Amino acid sequence: MTAPAGDGARATPARRPTIKDIARRAGVSESAVSFALNGRPGVSQTTRERVHRVAADLGWQPNSAARALSGERSGALGLVLARPAHTLGVESFFLQLVSGVQEVLAARRIALLFQVVEDTAAECELLRRWWAERRVDGVLVVDPRAQDPRPALLDSLGLPAVLVGAPAPGEDAGSLSTVWADDSAAMASVLAHLHGLGHRRIVHVAGLPGLAHTERRIASLRAEAAALGLSGVRSVTTDYSDAEGAAATRRLLDAAEPPTAIIYDNDVMAVAGVSAAAERGVALPAELSVVAWDDSALCRVTHPRLTALVRDTTAFGRLAAGELLDRLDGGPARSIQAELPHLEPRESTAPPPPAEREPAPEQGLRA
Amino acid sequence: MTAPAGDGARATPARRPTIKDIARRAGVSESAVSFALNGRPGVSQTTRERVHRVAADLGWQPNSAARALSGERSGALGLVLARPAHTLGVESFFLQLVSGVQEVLAARRIALLFQVVEDTAAECELLRRWWAERRVDGVLVVDPRAQDPRPALLDSLGLPAVLVGAPAPGEDAGSLSTVWADDSAAMASVLAHLHGLGHRRIVHVAGLPGLAHTERRIASLRAEAAALGLSGVRSVTTDYSDAEGAAATRRLLDAAEPPTAIIYDNDVMAVAGVSAAAERGVALPAELSVVAWDDSALCRVTHPRLTALVRDTTAFGRLAAGELLDRLDGGPARSIQAELPHLEPRESTAPPPPAEREPAPEQGLRA
């Protein structure tokens, strides 16, 4: 070390250049630098290029705080996940969603504030704080639910937002944009698949009862079952955990007339259900068919592999982020439908045992 | 609507109050407000209380940009995850880690910037940008790897950071703090467990070869095996995916002398491995014992349930966040060891088939 001894602090930590430094080196005023770097008129082409060169030389990047303070834009978006910490299980949905979101944001150099909180009340508080602190320019709202306070809150704050998933039946998204997948149609396709195989007693092991998509799937199942004239079809709700998925499965299998097919609202419960069936000595798919909502590695490592409803969650994230950016740019609130999830038939679904079989219509494996 | 028609813009979106508003309402200067709200001397107790009341009435929150600009603190920390999007699988590790981190940050009202990037190069670029933009006050660095460029980079930038996991053997963390779990000891306990059951041919299906903890586990396994006089012990590396976990398992089982026990570096591969074994007709635990590194719902829904190495990832996150905050407050760089992971024996581990059994030492089920 040849540095002069003395100042106890750590070595000078590389001062960050500001536009003032650029202005000095380029021999122009700070305003000219600002104009040049932001593509605004008011500087000649040659000056513009010189400023850009100097800025690149110095490795200048705009101070996000300064820009936020004057420009009224923080350059960050927010995403809150309201889930008790212990239920942050194995689901890959959110990480994939976030990954898709960031593919879009990274291109525009926008940061994502991500936070996990305990419940919706805490989420509202956090949204309000983010707004008051001007930390974010907009937010993605996930897990829309019945009696959801968030759209109204965001409306009143004037904080641009996109609802990821359709609002609960009978509610509206306020001035929020909505990006959604057609859960009703998807559920119909699942039911059609099982019905086509000859199943009559079908149970849907759903997720959290408060969530909008849960309600929608349940409603769709009921409606479609009625249309098909099936009476032994119903839903039970859970908390999405492997434990409740397994418990629900055990209860169903122990009943007087156990279902011949079960639809699980996520992959974790599906796998747990398969395991519970194995404990009871129920063979898949001979005695029980299983469908998982959302595909993942899990569905491919069980034995047999699980028929699953596949959707491109990363693309969903891209869609949501893109729409939020549009809103920030002044675009109108819209409702955008994502690609319809498709059913990927694997070995976990097959016709029910002969005794249980419905006088089957044409044997259509595909819905 | 009785509002005067006209301005096409959306209804005035609820102006956020500033200290100027507080000053006016409280009848004092802006500086007095600043002093009062920040607990600085220079205002009387009564004024202080009045200011606080007014601020609460107005629902004031400090503008984070303004505070960052003058105070030199952005009030945000960063966490970058360098993983190709498609490998963002089922692992619960990161969400749990983040959840723990946020328990600590939320109390201090610090935000977390979270970003997923493709690789380490992109991560370095992002860290540099966050630094230049002053977006974050510090960062958590996860997945330490061999020849890791990040500690040196952060050192040179003077950006406070905490390494989550020990640096690779032979490297140092620079001026970074380190929060780590003892992978070597944990691996030793796993090997002792299997050896105690009588296993001799043990294979470790590891994760990504570049990661520090992968190298450390491999090294520990080799050393411990040598100490126990076991020659049929080795590691193979993968990308953590279910596909490679299953493929590695198939190769191992098809070999001339298949292992009697396999240690998987994550839960997903363990489950995939179990599935691959089932395909081959290999019975668990009679013919093959399996251990998963990291417990999760997955390990409890397979059949048999998997013996797993349990660690409290949320607590790990809390530890890391706490240490980073200490660094920001001027604390020294430290090396903090997290609680040792413990082995949770379940039904997937048992003595090997008699023919394969080692002239066993005392039959110790526990290491």
Place this chain on the structure above:
DNA sequence: GCGGGGAGGTAATGCGGTTTAGCCAATTAC
């Protein structure tokens, strides 16, 4: 009666940008 000191407050400055107003020369319009 006067200087000193502290308590309680205000005015001014700066952080690093963006943006508005203005200035000066060179064109262009008539």
Place this chain on the structure above:
DNA sequence: GTAATTGGCTAAACCGCATTACCTCCCCGC
């Protein structure tokens, strides 16, 4: 030939807060 524009640039104000310097009382000691 003079007025009006325009291009290219600078000076200055501003965003919301922290902080420093200063200012004014009032009380105290002597």
